[in-house]
Amino acid sequence: MSHITYTQQVGAALDRVLASTSCSQLFVLVDENTSRLVLPRIGSERLRSADVITIAAGDQHKNLDTLAQVWKALSDKGATRQSVLVGVGGGMLTDLGGLAAATFKRGIRFVNVPTTLLGAVDAAVGGKTGINFNGLKNEVGVFATASEVIISTCFFDTLPYQQLRSGYAEMIKHAMLDSHEAFMALTADAPQAVTLAQVEHSVELKRRVVDQDPHESGVRRVLNLGHTVGHAIESLALQHGRPVPHGYAVAWGLVTETVLSHLLLHFPSGDLHRLACYVRDYYGTPGITCDDYSTLLELMHHDKKSRQGEVNCTLLNHIGDPVIDNIITADAVNTALDIMRDYLD
Numbered sequence: 493m494s495h496i497t498y499t500q501q502v503g504a505a506l507d508r509v510l511a512s513t514s515c516s517q518l519f520v521l522v523d524e525n526t527s528r529l530v531l532p533r534i535g536s537e538r539l540r541s542a543d544v545i546t547i548a549a550g551d552q553h554k555n556l557d558t559l560a561q562v563w564k565a566l567s568d569k570g571a572t573r574q575s576v577l578v579g580v581g582g583g584m585l586t587d588l589g590g591l592a593a594a595t596f597k598r599g600i601r602f603v604n605v606p607t608t609l610l611g612a613v614d615a616a617v618g619g620k621t622g623i624n625f626n627g628l629k630n631e632v633g634v635f636a637t638a639s640e641v642i643i644s645t646c647f648f649d650t651l652p653y654q655q656l657r658s659g660y661a662e663m664i665k666h667a668m669l670d671s672h673e674a675f676m677a678l679t680a681d682a683p684q685a686v687t688l689a690q691v692e693h694s695v696e697l698k699r700r701v702v703d704q705d706p707h708e709s710g711v712r713r714v715l716n717l718g719h720t721v722g723h724a725i726e727s728l729a730l731q732h733g734r735p736v737p738h739g740y741a742v743a744w745g746l747v748t749e750t751v752l753s754h755l756l757l758h759f760p761s762g763d764l765h766r767l768a769c770y771v772r773d774y775y776g777t778p779g780i781t782c783d784d785y786s787t788l789l790e791l792m793h794h795d796k797k798s799r800q801g802e803v804n805c806t807l808l809n810h811i812g813d814p815v816i817d818n819i820i821t822a823d824a825v826n827t828a829l830d831i832m833r834d835y836l837d
């Protein structure tokens with residue numbers, strides 16, 4: 493996995509990394525929000541002379557058009573194989589920026605500076621890049637490792653509360669894979685500002701898993717907990733032109749997949765109830781109806797773990813004990829969606 497620096501002195505860390513990298517030309521990729529709210533605060537000497545590429549913000553722009561816009565900017569500005577791209581933004585930006593860097597001239601180096609909680613605890617680390625395509629989340633992408641990821645909490649003060657909750661959902665997922673103690677601690681209070689040490693704890697769980705299986709041929713699939721259903725809900729929302737924050741979809745997916753864990757693997761009902769009430773209180777409801785079930789199932793068949801016509805989920809025996817590759821019937825999915833809606837609606 494990438495080298496990760498945890499620091500509140502992002503500019504100094506970035507300058508150190510860039511000083512030790514032979515780099516012909518430096519590019520910084522920002523979106524319309526991070527260009528305004530984050531870039532001026534980074535405090536890096538090297539970034540001052542970088543070429544800035546700005547893209548539109550929001551997951552609806554994590555697409556081929558925006559990717560082509562980044563390739564074109566790199567090409568027009570004369571980027572070479574020795575150029576470095578620094579991605580400053582949330583998961584949308586680091587996913588797209590990583591893919592742009594990994595494919596431009598067959599691959600240039602890139603550094604991620606995540607600026608959302610979700611980006612810091614999940615998207616910017618682990619080497620998955622991609623764009624949405626054909627109405628499907630992350631349908632096109634490659635595994636490509638950032639040379640460095642610089643993680644800080646110092647840019648989170650401008651994050652809308654909804655964004656903070658979105659990242660917090662991925663931390664809850666990591667806690668459910670980790671230990672009962674971690675799950676109880678995170679769900680004791682409303683989603684709130686987190687410390688750098690909490691972020692590090694969450695990322696290090698991911699790092700331990702990714703290091704064992706960088707290309708997701710086995711154990712890394714534990715990290716998909718909540719995502720088979722979550723991605724389907726997120727794609728459905730995108731198709732309806734009402735995008736939801738990634739972490740909200742993950743929270744709803746976590747509840748549905750924990751219901752499945754309870755039905756199929758006897759996951760304890762007390763922990764399911766705690767999770768479902770927490771998600772109901774802080775993430776609300778996905779607002780789906782029975783009429784959406786067939787589309788959701790169809791979307792789950794497109795999940796990358798799925799073989800033809802199957803729904804494949806990571807489930808939990810109990811907190812801290814995940815099981816990958818559970819093949820789930822359509823009936824079980826429908827029942828779990830019903831129970832999830834009973835809890836959340």
Ligand SMILES: NC(=O)c1ccc[n+]([C@@H]2O[C@H](COP(=O)([O-])OP(=O)(O)OC[C@H]3O[C@@H](n4cnc5c(N)ncnc54)[C@H](O)[C@@H]3O)[C@@H](O)[C@H]2O)c1
Nearest residue numbers: 525549582583584585607608610611615620647650651738
């Ligand atoms: N590669 C992976 O392993 C992985 C893992 C999880 C999620 N993802 C992807 O990450 C994306 C979601 O990431 P996200 O939630 O960070 O969304 P995002 O990148 O779309 O950012 C959300 C919003 O916050 C704004 N923003 C960013 N930093 C800010 C700051 N410091 N202050 C104020 N506003 C700021 C952005 O401009 C945007 O409007 C999805 O596309 C998802 O598929 C990827």
